[in-house]
Amino acid sequence: xxxxxxxxxxxxxxxxxxxxxxxxxxxxxxxxxxxxxxxxxxxxxxxxxxxxxxxxxxxxxxxxxxxxxxxxxxxxxxxxxxxxxxxxxxxxxxxxxxxxxxxxxxxxxxxxxxxxxxxxxxxxxxxxxxxxxxxxxxxxxxxxxxxxxxxxxxxxxxxxxxxxxxxxxxxxxxxxxxxxxxxxxxxxxxxxxxxxxxxxxxxxxxxxxxxxxxxxxxxxxxxxxxxxxxxxxxxxxxxxxxxxxxxxxxxxxxxxxxxxxxxxxxxxxxxxxxxxxxxxxxxxxxxxxxxxxxxxxxxxxxxxxxxxxxxxxxxxxxxxxx
Amino acid sequence: xxxxxxxxxxxxxxxxxxxxxxxxxxxxxxxxxxxxxxxxxxxxxxxxxxxxxxxxxxxxxxxxxxxxxxxxxxxxxxxxxxxxxxxxxxxxxxxxxxxxxxxxxxxxxxxxxxxxxxxxxxxxxxxxxxxxxxxxxxxxxxxxxxxxxxxxxxxxxxxxxxxxxxxxxxxxxxxxxxxxxxxxxxxxxxxxxxxxxxxxxxxxxxxxxxxxxxxxxxxxxxxxxxxxxxxxxxxxxxxxxxxxxxxxxxxxxxxxxxxxxxxxxxxxxxxxxxxxxxxxxxxxxxxxxxxxxxxxxxxxxxxxxxxxxxxxxxxxxxxxxxxxxxxxxxxxxxxxxxxxxxxxxxxxxxxxxxxxxx
Numbered sequence: 080x081x082x083x084x085x086x087x088x089x090x091x092x093x094x095x096x097x098x099x100x101x102x103x104x105x106x107x108x109x110x111x112x113x114x115x116x117x118x119x120x121x122x123x124x125x126x127x128x129x130x131x132x133x134x135x136x137x138x139x140x141x142x143x144x145x146x147x148x149x150x151x152x153x154x155x156x157x158x159x160x161x162x163x164x165x166x167x168x169x170x171x172x173x174x175x176x177x178x179x180x181x182x183x184x185x186x187x188x189x190x191x192x193x194x195x196x197x198x199x200x201x202x203x204x205x206x207x208x209x210x211x212x213x214x215x216x217x218x219x220x221x222x223x224x225x226x227x228x229x230x231x232x233x234x235x236x237x238x239x240x241x242x243x244x245x246x247x248x249x250x251x252x253x254x255x256x257x258x259x260x261x262x263x264x265x266x267x268x269x270x271x272x273x274x275x276x277x278x279x280x281x282x283x284x285x286x287x288x289x290x291x292x293x294x295x296x297x298x299x300x301x302x303x304x305x306x307x308x309x310x311x312x313x314x315x316x317x318x319x320x321x322x323x324x325x326x327x328x329x330x331x332x333x334x335x336x337x338x339x340x341x342x343x344x345x346x347x348x349x350x351x352x353x354x355x356x357x358x359x360x361x362x363x364x365x366x367x368x369x370x371x372x373x374x375x376x377x378x379x380x381x382x383x384x385x386x387x388x389x390x391x392x393x394x395x396x397x398x399x400x401x
Numbered sequence: 402x403x404x405x406x407x408x409x410x411x412x413x414x415x416x417x418x419x420x421x422x423x424x425x426x427x428x429x430x431x432x433x434x435x436x437x438x439x440x441x442x443x444x445x446x447x448x449x450x451x452x453x454x455x456x457x458x459x460x461x462x463x464x465x466x467x468x469x470x471x472x473x474x475x476x477x478x479x480x481x482x483x484x485x486x487x488x489x490x491x492x493x494x495x496x497x498x499x500x501x502x503x504x505x506x507x508x509x510x511x512x513x514x515x516x517x518x519x520x521x522x523x524x525x526x527x528x529x530x531x532x533x534x535x536x537x538x539x540x541x542x543x544x545x546x547x548x549x550x551x552x553x554x555x556x557x558x559x560x561x562x563x564x565x566x567x568x569x570x571x572x573x574x575x576x577x578x579x580x581x582x583x584x585x586x587x588x589x590x591x592x593x594x595x596x597x598x599x600x601x602x603x604x605x606x607x608x609x610x611x612x613x614x615x616x617x618x619x620x621x622x623x624x625x626x627x628x629x630x631x632x633x634x635x636x637x638x639x640x641x642x643x644x645x646x647x648x649x650x651x652x653x654x655x656x657x658x659x660x661x662x663x664x665x666x667x668x669x670x671x672x673x674x675x676x677x678x679x680x681x682x683x684x685x686x687x688x689x690x691x692x693x694x695x696x697x698x699x700x701x702x703x704x705x706x707x708x709x710x711x712x713x714x715x716x717x718x719x720x721x722x723x724x725x726x727x728x729x730x731x732x733x734x735x736x737x738x739x740x741x742x743x744x745x746x747x748x749x750x751x752x753x754x755x756x757x758x759x
Binding site for chain 1: 492494523525526527528529533535537542543545547550552553554555556557558559560561562564565571583584587588590591594595744748751752753754755756
């Protein structure tokens with residue numbers, strides 16, 4: 080099962096099992112927008128439940144918030160997270176706040192699915208990984224699956240969660256294969272970081288596509304006699320620091336890898352939570368992070384090559400820690 | 402005032418005509434087709450709202466209520482007229498100036514004052530304040546101060562109504578300022594395309610915060626946006642509860658039958674400033690004093706009362722009696738709210754996610 084098939088399987092399961100689930104967003108009837116992740120769902124489940132919408136990020140997101148207050152479980156889909164910025168009020172001021180400011184009496188239980196779609200000379204407005212912004216917001220759960228199984232099961236868990244959830248998937252992951260396992264309905268509130276690979280010399284913590292880079296780097300490092308433990312964060316907010324802290328307690332070293340920018344970014348948060356939790360005696364070397372440089376994505380190929388993190392960058396940073 | 406004197410944008414068109422003229426529509430409300438009992442009950446509801454808002458204003462002035470309070474005194478006929486055709490199972494959303502929307506549906510006074518005072522007895526458990534009222538038991542599903550933000554949420558509530566297929570409708574209240582936000586256009590378009598049972602109610606009080614509509618829009622009618630989105634609209638005197646109710650009835654009937662959304666523009670005027678109890682203090686901008694005085698002659702309460710008295714359906718001191726009764730209710734409610742506890746500090750984290758904790 081590929082990652083894209085995992086997402087589609089998640090939708091299929093939800094539509095089949097829960098009549099109150101529907102999807103709305105741009106391009107849902109077109110593979111051009113959402114790749115193989117929603118192929119023919121409209122034909123299978125009807126266009127009343129898979130609603131291809133007008134070009135209105137803000138109102139479709141608000142409509143999903145509204146419908147979620149009355150027993151529905153909407154999944155609003157933004158084929159590019161960049162365009163989702165037009166919907167930020169509904170995500171940050173509305174979905175994430177209503178439960179708290181109305182005294183816990185109501186909870187917008189919607190999923191906002193945002194797709195990161197980078198590279199390919201698409202440039203600054205078709206490429207952003209903005210999870211750090213949204214993981215800053217209390218009340219909004221933020222999920223970034225790295226594997227096909229998680230892509231499927233965390234989509235289901237997000238949809239069944241009573242809280243608003245931002246589910247971010249990355250098109251660079253869509254073709255990655257994973258062993259197909261039976262579907263499990265998870266309680267999203269109980270999901271957190273998982274150790275994807277055991278190791279003893281350093282901890283590499285990452286989410287989404289960066290987990291793939293970390294896994295590739297760990298293989299390369301193993302050839303050099305360096306044993307890297309890879310922790311897949313999976314749920315960025317609310318974050319459970321324990322598995323990350325435990326891993327660093329064991330290895331004494333932390334490398335955070337993130338597909339976003341450096342300043343006020345998620346990699347910095349990983350470093351901070353581990354630093355705060357562990358005494359200085361734990362640390363065999365100061366923690367480091369690998370992120371994008373603080374620049375918008377370029378278009379030209381050689382600049383793109385320099386801009387995006389490669390597994391070799393992770394390897395080099397890991398070596399510098401040892 | 403001549404256009405030049407006010408610095409109005411050139412090309413501005415007074416498309417509302419007499420409806421925006423405070424010296425028009427000052428006379429009797431036409432009760433020809435109206436049952437007296439109904440009209441008296443609407444008058445009582447309007448007075449309840451007015452008195453409650455005056456008390457909120459006092460609490461705000463004295464500093465006892467510390468949250469921003471936006472009063473809709475002078476606009477009572479809109480919510481009362483619209484609510485006349487709603488059921489508690491319908492789904493109504495408000496904005497920052499929504500005491501009237503909540504109260505007109507039957508929202509409780511204790512819950513209102515409790516919320517304004519930040520007490521746990523409040524409609525939002527003291528977590529929201531005046532701008533975040535909530536009363537699902539009467540059909541009021543939330544209000545927020547981000548301008549226009551509940552318009553798509555009401556549209557989504559309408560989508561849920563359509564999916565339910567039970568004849569329910571959603572109502573979105575907003576002001577003329579929200580017509581300057583892109584999401585009104587997005588939501589009207591969506592509601593029209595999907596034929597959603599949503600009634601969009603614009604309380605056009607000719608002001609957004611401190612700026613006159615003449616300085617913000619090229620025309621002063623908001624119903625033009627409904628025309629652009631191919632939905633029926635009515636533009637009525639928002640200080641005439643009968644006119645508001647009649648127009649609402651038509652739009653609601655269509656929506657319940659699955660014939661799609663409708664748009665009501667109720668032209669009215671707020672007697673107080675944008676926020677707080679003072680008549681006009683908004684960021685140093687003053688409305689023309691004569692205009693405010695003139696609008697007070699277009700008082701929705703006084704006009705309905707006069708019409709009822711002229712018909713012989715109410716005593717001359719009817720308004721005073723109802724006001725006294727409502728004042729007593731409000732005093733009791735404020736007393737209860739004052740004695741109620743503040744929310745526990747544990748709410749800070751318990752209400753972030755549905756099941757508390759993380």
